[in-house]
Amino acid sequence: MPGKVDIHGVLIDNVTMNEALEKVLGMLKSQTPQKIFTPNSEIIMQATRDPELKYILNSAELVVPDGAGVILASRIMKNELKEKVSGIDLVKKILKNTEKRPTSFFMLGGRPGVAEKASVNILSDHPKARILGYRNGYFDENEVPEIIKQINDSRAEILLVGLGAPKQEKWIHRYAGELNCKILMGVGGSIDIFAGTAKLAPEFMRKAGLEWLYRLIKEPKRAKRMLDLPRFILLTLKKVTADRKNQ
Numbered sequence: 001m002p003g004k005v006d007i008h009g010v011l012i013d014n015v016t017m018n019e020a021l022e023k024v025l026g027m028l029k030s031q032t033p034q035k036i037f038t039p040n041s042e043i044i045m046q047a048t049r050d051p052e053l054k055y056i057l058n059s060a061e062l063v064v065p066d067g068a069g070v071i072l073a074s075r076i077m078k079n080e081l082k083e084k085v086s087g088i089d090l091v092k093k094i095l096k097n098t099e100k101r102p103t104s105f106f107m108l109g110g111r112p113g114v115a116e117k118a119s120v121n122i123l124s125d126h127p128k129a130r131i132l133g134y135r136n137g138y139f140d141e142n143e144v145p146e147i148i149k150q151i152n153d154s155r156a157e158i159l160l161v162g163l164g165a166p167k168q169e170k171w172i173h174r175y176a177g178e179l180n181c182k183i184l185m186g187v188g189g190s191i192d193i194f195a196g197t198a199k200l201a202p203e204f205m206r207k208a209g210l211e212w213l214y215r216l217i218k219e220p221k222r223a224k225r226m227l228d229l230p231r232f233i234l235l236t237l238k239k240v241t242a243d244r245k246n247q
Contacts, residue, residue, distance in 0.1 A: 005079050010044050012065050020085045021093045033176045035060040036185040038087030040067030043165045045228040053166045056173040068209025073236040088190045095126045104130040106151050109137035109162025110191040118194035132156040137163045158183040162191040
């Protein structure tokens with residue numbers, strides 16, 4: 001399996017989408033939970049300010065580059081990642097593969113009713129995907145033991161956690177030892193997309209690396225968070241300049 005590329009201290013697996021899928025299929029043979037995280041530029045910037053988050057990301061068995069900004073940074077640093085492997089597209093690949101290997105899922109996240117709606121839509125498109133349970137993402141800490149029991153009782157192979165970053169990564173890391181699923185994957189807003197309560201950017205914008213612009217138009221309140229995108233590129237350029245001076 002290809003090696004990793006260091007993007008500001010976050011070690012990203014240098015894989016294509018197909019290689020990532022192969023790794024996921026290998027994880028389904030594991031006896032212990034395997035973690036998958038999908039950091040984009042914003043999450044990597046959060047990790048530069050949060051050592052715990054950086055440690056958690058680097059503890060995962062698979063970390064894929066979710067976003068054009070991460071790919072651009074790797075090019076600027078002359079250690080180019082093969083391609084963007086977005087979380088939503090990887091989940092779609094896993095679901096498509098259920099035609100060859102029936103696979104079971106539990107979905108945790110979204111507003112009340114959203115995971116249920118996502119389950120209906122997924123089963124409509126992928127009849128061999130088994131959705132063995134779901135739970136919305138609005139819960140208190142004292143409810144976690146019951147949620148873990150619900151997940152474990154379902155015997156689902158893959159747990160999709162859509163609590164938003166960095167909450168989902170920290171939740172997965174904290175409770176990985178108590179969960180019986182083979183794969184624990186942070187999926188951000190993917191559950192909303194499968195439910196139809198949120199939409200992906202048009203394909204031409206995704207290919208052009210303009211998903212951030214689509215999200216900003218749809219959710220202007222994200223503007224403050226999105227300042228991390230230019231900060232991310234500036235940090236990358238600073239690093240390259242510093243590295244050249246030190247050579």
